[in-house]
Amino acid sequence: MFYREVGEFKTSYRSDQQTFPIALDRTGFLVTLAFAFVIIPLTMSEYWAQAVFLPFLIFGIAAIGLNILTGYCGQVSLGSGGFMAVGAYSCYKLMTGFPDMNIVVCILLSGGVTAFVGLLFGLPSLRIKGFYLAVATLAAQFFLVWMFNKVGWFYNYSASGQITAPEREIFGFIVTGAKAETLPVYYVCLVMLFSLAILARNLTRGAFGRKWMAIRDMDIAAEIIGVNPLMAKLTAFAVSSFYVGISGALLFALYLGAVEVGEAFSIQKSFLILFMIIIGGLGSIFGSLVGAAFMIGMPVLLKNLLVTNLGWPGDIAAHLEFMIVGLLIVVFLMLEPHGLAMLWRIIKEKLRIWPFAH
Amino acid sequence: MSKKAESRNDSDSYVTADGRTIGPAVMEMRNITLRFGGVVAISDISFDIREGEIRAIIGPNGAGKSSMLNVINGFYHPQEGEVLYKGEVRKPMKPYQIAHQGIARTFQNIALFKGMTTLDNIMTGRLTHMKQGMISQMIWKGKAEREEIENRAIVEKVIDFLEIQSIRKTPVGRLPYGLQKRVELGRALAAEPSLLLLDEPMAGMNVEEKEDMSRFILDVNDEFGTTIALIEHDMGVVMDLADRVVVMDYGRKIGDGTPDEVRNNQDVIDAYLGVSHD
Amino acid sequence: MSAEFFFGVEVFLNGLMAGVMYSLVALGFVLIFKASGIFNYAQGIMALFAAMTLVGFQEGQIPFAHLFNAMFGMEMHHFGWHMNAFFAIILALGVMVLFAILVEKLILKHLVNQEPIILFMATIGLAYFMEGFGDLMWGSNVKKLDVGIPQGGNFWIEENTAFLGGDAFYGFYLDTLDIYATVIATILVVSLVLFSQYTKTGRALRAVADDHQAALSVGISLRAIWVIVWAIAGFVALVAGIMWGAKSGVQFSLSLIALKALPVLMLGGFTSIPGAIIGGLIIGVGEKMFEFLIGAPLLGGATENWFAYMVALVFLVFRPQGLFGEKIIERV
Numbered sequence: 001m002f003y004r005e006v007g008e009f010k011t012s013y014r015s016d017q018q019t020f021p022i023a024l025d026r027t028g029f030l031v032t033l034a035f036a037f038v039i040i041p042l043t044m045s046e047y048w049a050q051a052v053f054l055p056f057l058i059f060g061i062a063a064i065g066l067n068i069l070t071g072y073c074g075q076v077s078l079g080s081g082g083f084m085a086v087g088a089y090s091c092y093k094l095m096t097g098f099p100d101m102n103i104v105v106c107i108l109l110s111g112g113v114t115a116f117v118g119l120l121f122g123l124p125s126l127r128i129k130g131f132y133l134a135v136a137t138l139a140a141q142f143f144l145v146w147m148f149n150k151v152g153w154f155y156n157y158s159a160s161g162q163i164t165a166p167e168r169e170i171f172g173f174i175v176t177g178a179k180a181e182t183l184p185v186y187y188v189c190l191v192m193l194f195s196l197a198i199l200a201r202n203l204t205r206g207a208f209g210r211k212w213m214a215i216r217d218m219d220i221a222a223e224i225i226g227v228n229p230l231m232a233k234l235t236a237f238a239v240s241s242f243y244v245g246i247s248g249a250l251l252f253a254l255y256l257g258a259v260e261v262g263e264a265f266s267i268q269k270s271f272l273i274l275f276m277i278i279i280g281g282l283g284s285i286f287g288s289l290v291g292a293a294f295m296i297g298m299p300v301l302l303k304n305l306l307v308t309n310l311g312w313p314g315d316i317a318a319h320l321e322f323m324i325v326g327l328l329i330v331v332f333l334m335l336e337p338h339g340l341a342m343l344w345r346i347i348k349e350k351l352r353i354w355p356f357a358h
Numbered sequence: 359m360s361k362k363a364e365s366r367n368d369s370d371s372y373v374t375a376d377g378r379t380i381g382p383a384v385m386e387m388r389n390i391t392l393r394f395g396g397v398v399a400i401s402d403i404s405f406d407i408r409e410g411e412i413r414a415i416i417g418p419n420g421a422g423k424s425s426m427l428n429v430i431n432g433f434y435h436p437q438e439g440e441v442l443y444k445g446e447v448r449k450p451m452k453p454y455q456i457a458h459q460g461i462a463r464t465f466q467n468i469a470l471f472k473g474m475t476t477l478d479n480i481m482t483g484r485l486t487h488m489k490q491g492m493i494s495q496m497i498w499k500g501k502a503e504r505e506e507i508e509n510r511a512i513v514e515k516v517i518d519f520l521e522i523q524s525i526r527k528t529p530v531g532r533l534p535y536g537l538q539k540r541v542e543l544g545r546a547l548a549a550e551p552s553l554l555l556l557d558e559p560m561a562g563m564n565v566e567e568k569e570d571m572s573r574f575i576l577d578v579n580d581e582f583g584t585t586i587a588l589i590e591h592d593m594g595v596v597m598d599l600a601d602r603v604v605v606m607d608y609g610r611k612i613g614d615g616t617p618d619e620v621r622n623n624q625d626v627i628d629a630y631l632g633v634s635h636d
Numbered sequence: 637m638s639a640e641f642f643f644g645v646e647v648f649l650n651g652l653m654a655g656v657m658y659s660l661v662a663l664g665f666v667l668i669f670k671a672s673g674i675f676n677y678a679q680g681i682m683a684l685f686a687a688m689t690l691v692g693f694q695e696g697q698i699p700f701a702h703l704f705n706a707m708f709g710m711e712m713h714h715f716g717w718h719m720n721a722f723f724a725i726i727l728a729l730g731v732m733v734l735f736a737i738l739v740e741k742l743i744l745k746h747l748v749n750q751e752p753i754i755l756f757m758a759t760i761g762l763a764y765f766m767e768g769f770g771d772l773m774w775g776s777n778v779k780k781l782d783v784g785i786p787q788g789g790n791f792w793i794e795e796n797t798a799f800l801g802g803d804a805f806y807g808f809y810l811d812t813l814d815i816y817a818t819v820i821a822t823i824l825v826v827s828l829v830l831f832s833q834y835t836k837t838g839r840a841l842r843a844v845a846d847d848h849q850a851a852l853s854v855g856i857s858l859r860a861i862w863v864i865v866w867a868i869a870g871f872v873a874l875v876a877g878i879m880w881g882a883k884s885g886v887q888f889s890l891s892l893i894a895l896k897a898l899p900v901l902m903l904g905g906f907t908s909i910p911g912a913i914i915g916g917l918i919i920g921v922g923e924k925m926f927e928f929l930i931g932a933p934l935l936g937g938a939t940e941n942w943f944a945y946m947v948a949l950v951f952l953v954f955r956p957q958g959l960f961g962e963k964i965i966e967r968v
Contacts, residue, residue: 143945146938207488223452319768
């Protein structure tokens with residue numbers, strides 16, 4: 001009754017194909033945009049910005065990237081952490097090697113480097129599939145972390161092995177380094193997420209999305225109807241790594257400022273992003289964002305509830321977090337492999353006819 | 359509705375009793391032998407498929423029919439013999455390259471993409487015709503959107519033809535078997551193939567569904583002139599639909615001609631014990 | 637023969653012993669994979685949990701003490717007893733059997749028809765859950781595990797091999813614990829192989845691994861087999877947990893052995909028991925020898941972190957079924 005599709009007749013293929021075919025959805029989207037671009041930045045506290053919003057924006061990009069590879073194209077990757085590291089270290093080398101380069105260009109180029117690396121690691125994907133590919137990506141994860149730790153060229157031979165982002169600005173606002181201001185950083189990340197999400201949406205609703213999904217669902221049949229499997233998989237790896245690399249570069253330069261590869265880009269991060277897309281919904285851009293919001297927001301909420309309000313020690317909150325995440329992963333895989341995005345769609349379907357039962 | 363045209367072995371075009379033009383051979387199999395390790399699936403088989411005709415491949419279970427279809431389709435490469443498509447000897451190619459040559463097929467055990475809707479599945483049939491690159495697709499507005507809409511229009515024609523408008527947006531996994539088979543046919547048709555291969559299109563269908571499917575197959579051949587090769591067990595269907603029939607048994611060809619010629623062939627009768635599946 | 641050579645032999649022997657430990661962990665995986673097609677990412681956490689439970693019983697810890705204290709403002713931690721190692725092991729085993737039953741009932745039963753990759757991700761979820769659960773139940777601090785196995789360098793061996801290799805070589809330094817671990821692991825592996833070949837249950841296990849449908853049709857209960865398999869895997873996890881825990885303490889890093897088992901499985905094949913053994917030995921020796929010969933002098937060390945994976949990667953590309961596994965066939 002509230003959520004109406006009645007009366008929404010589409011008279012052209014263009015309007016049938018649009019991202020938000022239902023008027024109420026379009027309004028909802030605009031309201032969300034208003035919140036994201038105006039209301040939140042003006043009202044958020046420093047704590048919420050650093051603890052929730054910035055990580056959400058940054059990991060949202062990574063989640064979209066992984067979803068393209070795993071959710072749409074069906075190639076499971078456990079190496080996202082390592083690829084974020086590639087993005088971060090590329091950004092570092094570009095920033096220190098070309099001090100006059102605009103930071104946005106650095107970030108985009110870092111994405112490009114990561115796309116190339118992703119392409120290389122994607123080459124074996126023609127011969128090894130499914131679970132075995134997942135293990136190969138695990139190998140990539142460990143190797144990349146080792147490499148950035150050991151090979152001095154990557155961290156400019158600094159004694160600590162850490163990489164630190166030098167100061168950079170956009171339109172006069174400092175966005176990296178110690179003097180970075182939160183608001184400009186927020187807007188940079190927001191604009192990046194917004195544009196990348198739109199590009200991803202366009203890519204996945206057209207021919208490429210269909211090629212990827214065909215490979216995912218039945219790769220032999222896909223090949224027989226004319227999909228070049230190597231090109232499809234390589235493009236998925238490249239695009240996905242582009243996104244993950246940008247996310248890593250943003251995480252390093254704009255959020256953390258200084259990074260130690262073993263801590264910041266460990267296998268825990270790979271799992272974090274994987275969990276985002278499982279819970280949020282495989283094969284859904286919207287789902288990637290929902291999942292990212294959940295995995296970033298839930299620990300913060302839990303900590304606030306248990307530690308701040310109930311006075312429990314912090315480690316209990318951490319343990320419960322693990323239990324809840326593990327439980328949700330198993331439950332979602334059992335009941336709704338298409339995650340919260342699918343649940344949301346089902347709720348909307350029910351709302352369409354509420355208060356009637358059918 | 360049966361075709362009683364005489365079997366022609368020359369390469370001239372001729373017109374059938376019901377007004378369709380059958381051209382020279384579009385696909386020729388010459389001395390094809392296919393082995394899997396020690397097992398010989400196909401042994402020295404030669405036949406041709408003429409442009410615009412409906413060619414049936416029949417034979418008892420295990421005769422090697424599906425393997426033959428896979429050879430036509432380019433999925434299997436025969437150890438001996440040649441395949442000629444449109445007059446040219448086929449070089450070893452990947453399956454997706456062959457799809458670009460205008461050969462489309464359906465599968466015995468339905469190979470639809472379960473994660474997608476009917477519309478999206480049939481749209482995948484258009485992938486060989488969609489050329490826009492990645493950057494263009496990312497931007498969407500302009501060339502990519504136009505290409506999408508053009509191809510959508512073609513797919514909608516196929517949907518109309520197969521009368522599946524109401525299930526356009528349904529995920530195919532939820533469709534009943536008969537409709538899934540129809541969607542799979544739609545996906546093959548959307549590619550606008552020169553040669554359509556159907557692997558047991560009637561399998562698992564009831565009488566009504568078979569009539570519908572037969573009608574679609576005939577319409578495809580009649581309206582679009584598509585050459586069709588099909589594997590089928592239902593003799594009634596074969597006799598009604600096919601212009602010519604190839605009979606296989608134990609990997610060998612034991613009959614080749616019009617349905618009437620083949621029906622009266624003693625070897626064929628022996629192989630089947632004269633069983634008609636009506 | 638120079639001292640260098642004998643140092644190399646020492647590295648080789650240590651590699652063999654490390655390899656036996658890897659094989660033990662890999663075995664747990666092979667058992668479950670063979671019987672249910674699932675790669676149990678949670679095997680490592682199971683080892684950690686088993687070890688924690690053992691220590692918890694031994695020390696008389698109150699389960700979930702930390703949580704209760706926080707909820708009710710109490711300050712209790714121990715029951716006050718000390719349990720004999722033998723009984724504690726039996727009890728810990730019982731807990732792992734209970735774990736196996738619950739996993740089958742709550743998770744496996746519902747995921748029967750899914751593809752392997754979904755099942756794999758479910759075990760990742762299970763691993764995370766068990767990590768939090770174990771920490772909540774027994775506390776996440778590092779614990780010392782002592783079931784009475786002697787530790788420290790074995791002087792007997794050291795003295796009696798000092799005659800080799802001249803003055804610079806002081807004899808093979810092999811840790812007694814490692815020797816005990818090797819012996820126990822070997823006994824365990826041999827018993828498992830005998831069990832699977834010669835007992836009725838073992839045969840049923842192999843039947844299930846071969847063909848679920850056929851096994852069902854001769855009356856084997858799939859669910860019962862799964863419980864048994866997970867219980868055995870739990871037992872293997874317990875042994876692995878005791879060995880590693882005694883060596884380096886019961887802490888989170890214990891669960892990372894699971895990640896080491898992966899390359900072993902890729903070398904040996906996911907479905908082969910002898911493969912797990914030989915793969916483990918090869919990785920154990922290979923790792924240590926590579927570090928000794930090339931890693932430390934030429935590459936700056938710490939190559940053990942990734943050597944195994946590189947080998948595994950090579951196998952993945954050229955021989956995905958490993959040395960002994962079954963070939964993976966795909967049909968249209």
